[in-house]
Amino acid sequence: MEKEINFGIGFVTGRSNVCNIINNYYEDMLEQVSRYGKKVKITIFVLFDSAYQQTPREEFYNIKTPVYKDIKVKYITPEDIGEQVKKLAARHGMNQEDMEFFLGHGHAKGRNTVMYYAIKYKMDYLLFWDDDEYPVATLKDNGKNVWLKQDNILRHLEFMEKEMANVTIGYHCGYISPIPYIDFNEKFTENDMKEFIEVISNDIISWESIREKMKNNNGVTYGNMDIARGNGAREITSDGIGKWVAGSTLCLNLSNRDKIPAFYNPPLARGEDTFFSTLLGNSKIVRIPVYHFHDGFLKYTEIMEGIYPKSLRKINVKEEKIKTRFLKATLGWIKYKPLLLYITDRETYKAKIQDMVKKLQEIVPKLNDIFEDDCFTILLEELEKYDKNVEQHYKDYIRTNEIWNKLKTKINYEIN
Numbered sequence: 001m002e003k004e005i006n007f008g009i010g011f012v013t014g015r016s017n018v019c020n021i022i023n024n025y026y027e028d029m030l031e032q033v034s035r036y037g038k039k040v041k042i043t044i045f046v047l048f049d050s051a052y053q054q055t056p057r058e059e060f061y062n063i064k065t066p067v068y069k070d071i072k073v074k075y076i077t078p079e080d081i082g083e084q085v086k087k088l089a090a091r092h093g094m095n096q097e098d099m100e101f102f103l104g105h106g107h108a109k110g111r112n113t114v115m116y117y118a119i120k121y122k123m124d125y126l127l128f129w130d131d132d133e134y135p136v137a138t139l140k141d142n143g144k145n146v147w148l149k150q151d152n153i154l155r156h157l158e159f160m161e162k163e164m165a166n167v168t169i170g171y172h173c174g175y176i177s178p179i180p181y182i183d184f185n186e187k188f189t190e191n192d193m194k195e196f197i198e199v200i201s202n203d204i205i206s207w208e209s210i211r212e213k214m215k216n217n218n219g220v221t222y223g224n225m226d227i228a229r230g231n232g233a234r235e236i237t238s239d240g241i242g243k244w245v246a247g248s249t250l251c252l253n254l255s256n257r258d259k260i261p262a263f264y265n266p267p268l269a270r271g272e273d274t275f276f277s278t279l280l281g282n283s284k285i286v287r288i289p290v291y292h293f294h295d296g297f298l299k300y301t302e303i304m305e306g307i308y309p310k311s312l313r314k315i316n317v318k319e320e321k322i323k324t325r326f327l328k329a330t331l332g333w334i335k336y337k338p339l340l341l342y343i344t345d346r347e348t349y350k351a352k353i354q355d356m357v358k359k360l361q362e363i364v365p366k367l368n369d370i371f372e373d374d375c376f377t378i379l380l381e382e383l384e385k386y387d388k389n390v391e392q393h394y395k396d397y398i399r400t401n402e403i404w405n406k407l408k409t410k411i412n413y414e415i416n
Contacts, residue, residue, distance in 0.1 A: 014052020
């Protein structure tokens, strides 16, 4: 009798929008796996952080009753995590301080916790799915928006088996970064924006990609028709530093966990997928032809109900909550940039930090002027703080994977 495949879907979330995603797409999830040639059982892991936006805990439990008929939903509560920390220390000889360092809430710790539970619950694969992404592609065809539903689970299953991959990663379209549309003028020029993007840039965000979208597409990334139709898988090779992946539509093959590193980010920073990527040198990574639409400002939640907009508009800096979203994102990026530079280019690290400071000193007052708020001044303060602490953050990055390498050999497959 052929073994049933256990497919896990992991949501690390602080927003109750996760319930809307599950409620609107659970039938589609089941329909997708019904077309796979083998029997597949879906388990959804929901690790919620009610402190992230002060969301009452009960709002994360608004999942429709029919979802539970054919899909297992495992909530990972703070109490669950506390219990696992104690059990791992008492029964398996793990250091309790290490377990508290590794498991819990936050961008990286949350992913590590879901990975731990996925292995504990005997998952063969684990797909990370962000709470502001929908399995559809938006495309331009003769100037008109076209929408195609995406088989985001089926494609990962197919290519994991076909390519014998350790990690598969799809594509993103839509508002792939929370950078609002900015009209350039003499007070804030295109060159100002270029310099700012270069300061915060990483493996995903670059000036070239932002510039083209700002100029031609209202800041929107449109998909490629061939990719949206399932054509064009390719292996990702190292650029000498990492094999770069993003944190969502990211699927892990847990049958060979030695090829799966842990996630890490400096405290209150982002970059968990970036630092994960730097440790994939011995793993086979395949970029697969499937999209997630990133609703980075949560302006198009009706897409989940199959209501597709005829056009996608500019997200203006003056709109409600946009300043807060943009500032949060830039803070998250600025806080992890020192460690990224320290890992990738230690010889010129100090010179590059000094260059970042110089550029920010010029640009921050202009950003404050655009948003009519002095809030962006904090970017300089945080850059200085994270530069000072970069050696400790590097030690923590190494420590995280040392803990993971020990823990991987100890995980108890019995659910208790």
